[in-house]
Amino acid sequence: MRNRNRVLTALLAAFLGWPSPAQGPARPKAFFPKADLMPVGVYYYPEQWPREQWARDLRNIRKLGFDFTHFAEFAWTYLEPSEGHFDFTWLDTAIAEAHAAGLKVILCTPSPAPPAWLGEKHPDIYLVGPDGRRREHGTRANCSLSNPRFNASVDRIVTALARRYGHDPRIWGWQVDNEPGAEPDFSPSARLAFQRWLKQRYGTVAKLNEAWGGSFWSLRYASFGEVRPPSGVAGEDKPSPHALLDFQRFTADTQAAFLDRQAALLKRHCLPTQWVTTNYTNVTQGSDPRRTRTIDFPTFTFYPVSGSNALGGETFRLGNPYRMAEALDYFRPIAGTTGVMELQPGQVNWAPTNPKPAPGAVRMWIWHAFGGGGSFVCTYRYRQPRFGSEMYHEGIVGLDGLTPSQGGAEFIQAMQELQALKPEFDTSAALPPKLAARRTALLWSHDNFWDLELQKQSEGWSTWRHRSLYAVAVKSTGAPMDFIRETDDFSAYPFLVAPAYQLASASLIDKWRHYVEGGGHLILSCRTAQKNELGQFPEALLGSRLDSLIGARLQGFDMLPGNATGSVRSEGQAHTWRAWGDLLRPAEGTTSLATYADAFYAGASAATTQRLGKGTVTYIGVESLEGALERSLVRGVYQRAGVAIDNLPKGVYVEWRDGFFVGVNYAASAAALPLPAGSRVLLGQNPLEPSQVLVWKEVAPSPAGSP
Numbered sequence: 001m002r003n004r005n006r007v008l009t010a011l012l013a014a015f016l017g018w019p020s021p022a023q024g025p026a027r028p029k030a031f032f033p034k035a036d037l038m039p040v041g042v043y044y045y046p047e048q049w050p051r052e053q054w055a056r057d058l059r060n061i062r063k064l065g066f067d068f069t070h071f072a073e074f075a076w077t078y079l080e081p082s083e084g085h086f087d088f089t090w091l092d093t094a095i096a097e098a099h100a101a102g103l104k105v106i107l108c109t110p111s112p113a114p115p116a117w118l119g120e121k122h123p124d125i126y127l128v129g130p131d132g133r134r135r136e137h138g139t140r141a142n143c144s145l146s147n148p149r150f151n152a153s154v155d156r157i158v159t160a161l162a163r164r165y166g167h168d169p170r171i172w173g174w175q176v177d178n179e180p181g182a183e184p185d186f187s188p189s190a191r192l193a194f195q196r197w198l199k200q201r202y203g204t205v206a207k208l209n210e211a212w213g214g215s216f217w218s219l220r221y222a223s224f225g226e227v228r229p230p231s232g233v234a235g236e237d238k239p240s241p242h243a244l245l246d247f248q249r250f251t252a253d254t255q256a257a258f259l260d261r262q263a264a265l266l267k268r269h270c271l272p273t274q275w276v277t278t279n280y281t282n283v284t285q286g287s288d289p290r291r292t293r294t295i296d297f298p299t300f301t302f303y304p305v306s307g308s309n310a311l312g313g314e315t316f317r318l319g320n321p322y323r324m325a326e327a328l329d330y331f332r333p334i335a336g337t338t339g340v341m342e343l344q345p346g347q348v349n350w351a352p353t354n355p356k357p358a359p360g361a362v363r364m365w366i367w368h369a370f371g372g373g374g375s376f377v378c379t380y381r382y383r384q385p386r387f388g389s390e391m392y393h394e395g396i397v398g399l400d401g402l403t404p405s406q407g408g409a410e411f412i413q414a415m416q417e418l419q420a421l422k423p424e425f426d427t428s429a430a431l432p433p434k435l436a437a438r439r440t441a442l443l444w445s446h447d448n449f450w451d452l453e454l455q456k457q458s459e460g461w462s463t464w465r466h467r468s469l470y471a472v473a474v475k476s477t478g479a480p481m482d483f484i485r486e487t488d489d490f491s492a493y494p495f496l497v498a499p500a501y502q503l504a505s506a507s508l509i510d511k512w513r514h515y516v517e518g519g520g521h522l523i524l525s526c527r528t529a530q531k532n533e534l535g536q537f538p539e540a541l542l543g544s545r546l547d548s549l550i551g552a553r554l555q556g557f558d559m560l561p562g563n564a565t566g567s568v569r570s571e572g573q574a575h576t577w578r579a580w581g582d583l584l585r586p587a588e589g590t591t592s593l594a595t596y597a598d599a600f601y602a603g604a605s606a607a608t609t610q611r612l613g614k615g616t617v618t619y620i621g622v623e624s625l626e627g628a629l630e631r632s633l634v635r636g637v638y639q640r641a642g643v644a645i646d647n648l649p650k651g652v653y654v655e656w657r658d659g660f661f662v663g664v665n666y667a668a669s670a671a672a673l674p675l676p677a678g679s680r681v682l683l684g685q686n687p688l689e690p691s692q693v694l695v696w697k698e699v700a701p702s703p704a705g706s707p
């Protein structure tokens, strides 16, 4: 039976152009036919419920409208009750019951929850924190990813799972691990692995000493064997920032290799139709999803109602207004698609305070994921747990295992609405020209992020916040946005924003120049290109490598302590700032867009723009407190380029996907969305109330010259 399925699937795969494991990199889009729009699923933990309830629960999941379920990411001790002895009978039953109910299955590798027996036998598998304390059994994600014994144990369970289920067409795809966090590890295994990583990177210890500035404080090493992971524990004076940056890189590489290793083992046995992903947190800061090679595409987890009150009033019930948009635009371009692997179903248990989401919020997040290109949405979890550390976490159904929660009801509604939208799907829909004209890329690198965080200089500085100010400004125009990397083709985007891109090689600066000369519109912000790609200052005046590109000279920078603020004026408006202000002197022919209004440098420029070749370069040297300055300066770049833009209020988004425009509103008041005449509303009402959704189609403009 299995063999027959395999042959059939192989034929189908060849026909549809799916990749075979031997063909190398997968083609993520082929995994998710567009006509399915966005399948929706839910986590289920068979091991937590009486076996006689599984069939009932899985049938009910299907009846509510879900397309798939998700099993086993914490079930290691049930899969391998003792070393090398596997028990798949329970999982066989659960998969059979899911299939009988009409559900596809995402199967997970259980690496975040090693069994007690493993740690008792091999205590060296555990991670050691910066405080020197070894983690023990009793929690999750507590192991050293550098430990050979832990890795061998993971290999064994993953291989066993792959052999058993890799040829099983009931398995839709795989998730490896859970929310990989790349925690810094100070265990003996990590120290050895770090030394190997450095040797690989630098070759000789002399090169390492040079890169780390070993002559400073006599920190140089005589051999790689002397190196320890730099701890940066409070109370110790600062280790070398280069050592800290490399340790971050090593930690992220180790995490990526851990995921890739599992993915490679799976792929050895899996059908080409089965995809492999992992579920990063939406603000993944230690892990770098762009470092994996074998994971087909990244997904993310999303729990927005846990304290953020960015837009005031009751908007905390709608969740952080920026994160879903940013996560979709960040994760989707990495491999051409993404999915939301965990979407908050209601109240959670783990934040300091866990308020109730507003009615409609859960449905709005589902629709936002759809608009932003999500290939699927899954929610954690079906049943609210009756025991364990997440007892107060809501599920799709309540404690009786049957009654839908408020969030459950919203999932049901959204799934029905998605079904109703399917006949509207148009295979030929292409990005409308008005959106293509404002396509924007945001340049992002985790290395750069880490380096800025390691030498913030200003206590008010947050690199993540800084990037958000720019992402929010771009999204206010209604532009489609992709986060991209240095190696990507910039010319695919008429607009390119590189916020605080501190680590810049000479070739990146050249690439920016070519992009602009060819007609691109480049926006740079403070701190950009101060350091080279190694994280050292070049032997030249600070920032001077940008002089001719931006048409201005950096005179220095300032930042203000405590609650002090400064004032900067632009287009007759005053803006306050605190965390960072570059002081600029524009060259002849360069326009100053903003000026400092106080302190001894009043009159110095805070932002400039110049034409260069066929394009423009705008440098915004100051970070404003509320982001209004960034918003107005970024919008000005599109306007001067003659490109039409929208003017969406904060927290209001319009996304385009496969011919559908999707509007969502995280703000406190209603917003009128820009629907051109002739638009056809498919769902919701304009103006758009908070927590509501508007879906519409626009009539394509007739080609020029036609009647």
Ligand code: GAL
Pocket: 178, 179, 301, 303, 342, 348, 349, 350, 380, 390, 393
């Ligand atoms: C996620 C995690 C899940 C579950 C959930 C609770 O971060 O991946 O396993 O703990 O939070 O909200």
